[in-house]
Every structure is written in C-alpha cells, then in structure tokens.
Amino acid sequence: MRVVDLDRDMNDVIPTGTTRDSQYLFDRMTAETLALAGGGPGRRILDVAAGFGQDAVALVETGASVVACEPSARMTAWAQLVASKREGPRPLWLRGWSDALPFRSGSFDAALCKGAIDHFDRPEIAIEEMARVTRPEGRVVLSIANFESLACRLARAQDSLREGIPGASARRGRRHYDVPADHFTRYDLGLMRAQASRFLDLEVVRGISLGWGVPVWSRGVGKLPGAVARGALQALDSLARRAPEWADVIVLAGRPRRSARTAR
Numbered sequence: 001m002r003v004v005d006l007d008r009d010m011n012d013v014i015p016t017g018t019t020r021d022s023q024y025l026f027d028r029m030t031a032e033t034l035a036l037a038g039g040g041p042g043r044r045i046l047d048v049a050a051g052f053g054q055d056a057v058a059l060v061e062t063g064a065s066v067v068a069c070e071p072s073a074r075m076t077a078w079a080q081l082v083a084s085k086r087e088g089p090r091p092l093w094l095r096g097w098s099d100a101l102p103f104r105s106g107s108f109d110a111a112l113c114k115g116a117i118d119h120f121d122r123p124e125i126a127i128e129e130m131a132r133v134t135r136p137e138g139r140v141v142l143s144i145a146n147f148e149s150l151a152c153r154l155a156r157a158q159d160s161l162r163e164g165i166p167g168a169s170a171r172r173g174r175r176h177y178d179v180p181a182d183h184f185t186r187y188d189l190g191l192m193r194a195q196a197s198r199f200l201d202l203e204v205v206r207g208i209s210l211g212w213g214v215p216v217w218s219r220g221v222g223k224l225p226g227a228v229a230r231g232a233l234q235a236l237d238s239l240a241r242r243a244p245e246w247a248d249v250i251v252l253a254g255r256p257r258r259s260a261r262t263a264r
C-alpha cells in the first residue's frame with residue numbers, strides 16, 4: 001500500500017525562529033537554495049513540494065516565473081490565501097506528486113526541492129523527474145537535513161552517556177537526531193550523493209550550519225550579544241560549507257544527466 005501525506009501540516013517540522021541557531025539555519029538554507037536555483041526576469045523555476053509557498057513567492061519577486069507544485073490541499077490552500085493578500089505577480093499553484101511531475105521534459109531552467117525529499121516515498125524517482133523537467137543546461141537543487149551531522153552525533157553521544165549514569169533521568173520526547181514520523185528516508189551525505197548523482201552531474205555539494213540543536217550550543221548562542229552570536233554562527237557555517245558531512249543541512253546542485261527517462 002502506498003502511504004501518502006495529503007493532510008500534512010508543519011507540526012513535525014523543526015520550529016523556526018524559536019532559537020537563534022534554528023533561525024540562522026533556516027535562513028541560510030533558504031538563501032543558499034534560492035541562490036543556487038537563481039531567480040531573475042525570464043527564468044522559469046519549479047518548486048517541488050512547495051509547502052506554504054514562501055520560497056516560490058520569494059522567487060517570483062525576483063521576476064522569475066515560478067510553478068509551486070505541492071500535493072497537500074491544506075498547504076496549497078494556505079499558500080494561496082497568503083499570496084492572495086500581496087500585490088504583484090504570484091506563482092502558479094499546482095497540486096502534484098514529485099514522482100510524476102505534470103510537465104514536459106526540459107520545461108524549466110531550474111527545479112528546487114527544499115527540506116522535503118526525506119518526506120517522499122519515492123525520492124529517487126522524484127530526483128529523476130526533477131532532472132527530466134529541467135532543461136539540459138539547467139540546474140536541479142536539493143537541500144536536505146543531515147541526520148549524521150556532527151551535532152546529531154554529539155547529541156546522541158551525550159544522551160547515551162547520560163543514560164549510562166545510574167540514577168540520571170532519561171531524556172524524554174523526540175530528540176533532534178531522531179527521524180520524524182513523517183520522513184521516509186534518513187539521509188546522510190553518502191546517501192544524498194549516491195541518489196543525486198544517478199540523475200545529476202553534481203556541481204555543488206555544500207554544507208550549511210554546524211552544531212544546530214546541541215543543547216549547550218543552542219542555549220549558549222542564545223545568550224550571547226547579537227553581533228557575537230552572529231559571528232560565531234557564521235564561523236561554524238563556513239566550516240560546514242567545506243565539510244558537508246558534518247553540516248546540519250546539505251545542499252546539492254547539478255545539471256540533469258540524460259537518461260532514457262529524462263530524455264523523454
């Protein structure tokens with residue numbers, strides 16, 4: 001039986017803006033993904049699993065024409081409602097699954113998928129589809145949470161140590177290194193590379209943010225003066241950029257490879 005996600009909302013997603021390091025991670029992930037997709041007048045861009053549509057709207061504001069493709073009726077309705085309150089051009093909203101994108105081959109200059117591929121039940125077909133609908137010299141951009149990040153490893157090790165101490169209380173609830181219930185795949189750098197490079201000639205493999213969710217770091221950076229905190233977050237971010245296997249999020253971008261399917 002195919003299990004799908006038509007009624008989802010954002011309850012299982014990391015809450016944005018609750019801590020400084022969360023906000024930084026989300027802002028950087030968005031900025032990097034959109035920059036690699038490349039907005040601008042005349043560009044045709046597809047946002048796959050567009051969710052609430054905030055990225056599609058940001059790209060439309062650059063002058064690009066954008067299709068926001070999303071299967072959830074609830075999220076699409078919300079995205080349309082919010083976008084209807086603003087002036088100017090809007091994305092084209094379309095309900096559709098990532099593994100059967102309703103577009104001709106080569107229709108877009110770029111296709112992006114941010115923070116969503118781990119929700120897909122057929123992620124490899126989704127990447128193949130993104131490659132198919134992107135023109136040969138265009139770009140596919142994927143940004144994905146890394147569940148083998150340095151932060152996940154440290155937090156896991158810290159919890160195991162704590163659980164080994166006689167009398168210490170066990171941690172309760174989902175930890176940030178636990179894969180949420182609505183994810184189908186637990187990604188790390190190796191798996192991302194392996195799946196993406198089947199369908200893309202990878203040009204960019206980049207890490208974003210380091211240390212997100214490690215309790216002592218999250219609390220500490222929240223208490224620092226603003227400029228110092230920003231400097232510290234940026235310093236770790238530039239380390240992550242060069243060491244994506246440690247990063248909290250990984251962004252991959254590449255040109256479509258021609259395969260029997262993508263050439264259709």
Ligand SMILES: C[S@@+](CC[C@H](N)C(=O)[O-])C[C@H]1O[C@@H](n2cnc3c(N)ncnc32)[C@H](O)[C@@H]1O
Nearest residue numbers: 005049050051072097098114115116119120121
């Ligand atoms: C965490 S949200 C990310 C939304 C958006 N890209 C963002 O960055 O805010 C994951 C999205 O994937 C969508 N989704 C889940 N399974 C899907 C599938 N098989 N094909 C396309 N979208 C899917 C969900 O409906 C949801 O909108």
